[in-house]
């Protein structure tokens with residue numbers, strides 16, 4: 464009997480633990496929000512974070528978007544050919560990139576690149592007492608470390624997603640015009656005619672939310688790191704896992720909110 | 725004046741502080757000694773609010789340290805951490821001048837840099853060190869930069885966690901003298917943790933010995949040698965035999 468119940472008990476404990484951490488993350492988020500609007504502000508830290516999170520992520524986000532857009536064009540062409548609908552490539556590439564793949568690929572790349580580095584950096588600061596030192600130097604770690612990174616994520620990731628969308632569509636355009644025999648001018652016209660402003664808005668909203676999730680998870684797990692090198696490793700791993708899962712879940716919810724009829 | 729009253733602190737099953745009571749009068753230098761892992765660093769962190777005690781009271785100038793304006797409270801303190809705790813994302817002088825570059829004590833960068841270089845000189849470091857990064861320094865140098873950072877804003881209350889550990893004897897002498905100077909000239913209140921008995925004699929007005937989570941003995945440094953306390957005697961003479969177990 465007890466053997467049979469053990470998995471259930473485990474599951475129960477896991478659910479309780481998960482709910483507990485959701486609550487703690489939410490508290491952390493609201494505390495960070497509260498600090499955004501109260502001085503002191505650290506503009507230098509914000510600028511550095513924007514450089515790091517936004518600008519320096521451009522190459523990796525651009526490359527993933529380009530290859531994804533290209534692959535998308537190939538797939539839609541060969542799939543569409545089965546019912547004589549090859550001509551929809553520009554429309555579907557545009558919608559697929561802007562609504563879904565652009566923001567999701569950028570979000571996951573940010574989780575891999577930014578969340579991990581934030582978590583590892585802050586966790587190391589915690590382990591080496593640098594966070595304690597900040598406090599004794601009358602500097603609130605929430606304001607000094609979390610707020611600039613969170614703001615930078617909220618501001619720069621939507622821009623990244625926008626750029627990624629464009630590059631992704633360009634990737635599809637190159638494949639379509641070079642390999643699949645599409646007319647360049649017609650391809651661009653079809654893309655522009657088909658995209659609606661709601662598509663673009665949803666894309667940017669997703670970018671903003673994903674940027675918030677990615678930076679918040681890095682800060683949260685970093686600040687709550689255990690002791691020693693093992694603590695740092697654990698914090699980094701958990702932060703990326705949490706960010707990736709939350710980004711995909713949020714993507715589903717936002718898509719539902721924008722496009723379910 | 726700093727007063728800890730019956731402070732308890734556990735980490736899980738590890739009952740570190742078990743009713744610690746200690747008083748440090750204003751403008752005096754208290755040295756805390758005791759075996760490693762007995763909770764000396766934890767005691768200092770309790771006063772600063774970096775660790776929240778499970779029970780007990782901490783008073784600074786008669787006021788509860790955990791209540792009231794934290795910024796104003798912490799602005800009076802300087803702390804040298806056991807591991808230095810330098811910010812490795814910024815250069816040495818920016819570490820030392822951290823407080824002077826932001827917040828209520830903010831001043832022009834050039835002035836802050838000058839003060840930082842002066843403080844570095846006082847802990848025996850050349851101006852060339854100012855533009856290096858913490859990772860480029862030896863452990864002893866990092867410790868001294870941490871010390872310079874702790875005293876940079878001339879705080880009223882200064883905590884030193886093992887200031888001379890990892891330093892050569894000459895540099896230890898320089899640091900001991902500096903700490904003594906800060907107390908005598910600036911009238912600061914100091915709490916220092918150390919294992920180095922030479923340091924104790926050079927720095928202390930009063931000595932307290934922490935063992936098993938409580939203060940086993942406390943008194944003026946002059947009475948340390950004939951306290952008649954077997955724990956203290958064993959510690960200051962570094963004997964393996966005695967009431968303090970060697971395996972802890």
Ligand SMILES: Nc1ncnc2c1ncn2[C@@H]1O[C@H](COP(=O)(O)OP(=O)(O)O)[C@@H](O)[C@H]1O
Nearest residue numbers: 735738740758759760761762763764765766767
């Ligand atoms: N943040 C913490 N979490 C868990 N245990 C801790 C923490 N800080 C200190 N300890 C434990 O408390 C005890 C006392 O530590 P510490 O005050 O650093 O000793 P010391 O007297 O050498 O300075 C040690 O057993 C240490 O493992």
Ligand SMILES: [Mg+2]
Nearest residue numbers: 764765806885
């Ligand atoms: Mg210690």
